[in-house]
Amino acid sequence: MTDKLKSAPVAYQNEPFLDSPDGRILRILSEYQEPLARFRREQIQDTVVFFGSARFQGRQDAAKTLSTVENNRDAVSSAKLKEDLKVAQAGLDMARYYEDARRLAYQLTKWSIEIPARRRRFVVTTGGGPGIMEAANLGAHEAGGKTIGLNIQLPFEQHPNPYVTPSLNFQFHYFFMRKFWFAYLAKGLVIFPGGFGTMDELFEILTLAQTDKLAKKILVIIYGSEYWNKIINFQAFVDAGAVSQQDLDLFKVVDSPDEAFEFLREGLTKHHLGGTPKKAGEGLPEIAKTRP
Numbered sequence: 526m527t528d529k530l531k532s533a534p535v536a537y538q539n540e541p542f543l544d545s546p547d548g549r550i551l552r553i554l555s556e557y558q559e560p561l562a563r564f565r566r567e568q569i570q571d572t573v574v575f576f577g578s579a580r581f582q583g584r585q586d587a588a589k590t591l592s593t594v595e596n597n598r599d600a601v602s603s604a605k606l607k608e609d610l611k612v613a614q615a616g617l618d619m620a621r622y623y624e625d626a627r628r629l630a631y632q633l634t635k636w637s638i639e640i641p642a643r644r645r646r647f648v649v650t651t652g653g654g655p656g657i658m659e660a661a662n663l664g665a666h667e668a669g670g671k672t673i674g675l676n677i678q679l680p681f682e683q684h685p686n687p688y689v690t691p692s693l694n695f696q697f698h699y700f701f702m703r704k705f706w707f708a709y710l711a712k713g714l715v716i717f718p719g720g721f722g723t724m725d726e727l728f729e730i731l732t733l734a735q736t737d738k739l740a741k742k743i744l745v746i747i748y749g750s751e752y753w754n755k756i757i758n759f760q761a762f763v764d765a766g767a768v769s770q771q772d773l774d775l776f777k778v779v780d781s782p783d784e785a786f787e788f789l790r791e792g793l794t795k796h797h798l799g800g801t802p803k804k805a806g807e808g809l810p811e812i813a814k815t816r817p
Contacts, residue, residue: 556702560695564710567692570644571797572673572710573633573789575626576726577657577717577748578619579683583627587613587620622717622749623660629715629748629782630664630672636790638670640798647712647793648673652703653694654683657717662688675703704729712797713744713789716776718752734775735768742796745776746785753778 533539542548582590591613598606630649637647649665651658653674665672666688674689676696685694697703708730716727727747733739747753762768779785 553699553702556697556699557705560706563692563695567671567690568644569648569671569673569693569710570642570646571712572648572650573713573715573793574650574707574711575630575657575661575715575717576652576719576723577622577626577660578719578723579652579654579656579658580616580720581619581623581656581660581718582616583623583660584617584620587617587623591617619718622752623657625748625782626657626660626715626717627664627667629785630661631668632664632782632786633789634665634668634670634672636786638668645671646798647789648693650675650707650711651689652676652722653685653689655686657719659686659688661715662686666690675706677703708733708739708743711743712741712793713746715746715748715785715789717748724756731772731775735772742792744789744792744796746788747776747778748780748785750778750780 536542537551543551581587591610594606594609594613633647634649637645640646648671649661650673651661653662653676658674662672662674663686671690671693672688673693674685674695676683676685676694677700678696678698685696695706697706704726707726711730714727714730716723727745730743730745734743734745759773763770763773777788779788
């Protein structure tokens with residue numbers, strides 16, 4: 526007697542198919558539709574994105590790291606001690622950017638949650654990991670606001686920091702979908718000192734703005750002239766004829782949380798609030814009706 530044939534799984538519950546190359550388009554669409562559903566549910570209208578190194582610590586933690594290295598001087602070779610001390614001292618020097626990101630995110634969030642609107646405006650968003658990302662999420666959390674973390678699966682595990690709002694904690698597989706969500710809702714971008722990933726995000730947004738591929742005004746802040754002047758010579762682009770002089774107006778370089786906040790507050794009010802709203806939601810576009 527022939528055994529009764531079991532029912533096959535429906536396609537959307539067929540895990541081998543979903544994990545296969547043929548299921549890739551569904552995985553990509555999922556990384557669009559699932560975040561969109563959550564953003565709508567959480568009433569997120571737009572964001573301000575913070576980028577920067579995942580390696581920077583707060584001042585207290587960086588001081589502890591340096592102290593630990595100094596206390597272990599007898600356990601390592603002189604060459605390694607020299608290198609470890611150099612790295613730890615650099616970490617302490619760069620800790621000021623962690624503290625500044627925390628302060629700026631706090632100021633921005635305090636201001637944004639007082640805006641009378643049906644949806645949440647200018648929500649602090651990061652890559653969800655440690656370093657500058659943690660600092661910005663922490664500052665927004667301390668201000669009493671919601672804050673977003675767009676994490677990514679990496680060969681080395683990057684756990685979400687504890688200050689991301691749980692309902693706004695995302696995990697992406699595809700870098701390009703993660704980048705899409707960084708840009709799609711953003712009305713501001715703050716670039717703190719960082720490495721390859723930070724530069725990648727900066728130049729992608731600048732290129733989109735330069736080529737008029739953005740349907741909105743994104744305010745771009747480059748934070749920390751001392752660091753960035755050593756890393757990038759923007760004027761050299763102009764001098765070589767690679768970009769025009771007015772392309773340098775696509776961003777503003779600042780050196781303090783207060784300066785950055787005032788630039789954001791004034792620019793966001795001018796370009797995205799139409800002045801100070803008189804009534805809740807008056808004059809404010811909605812994500813469901815307007816291209817961000």
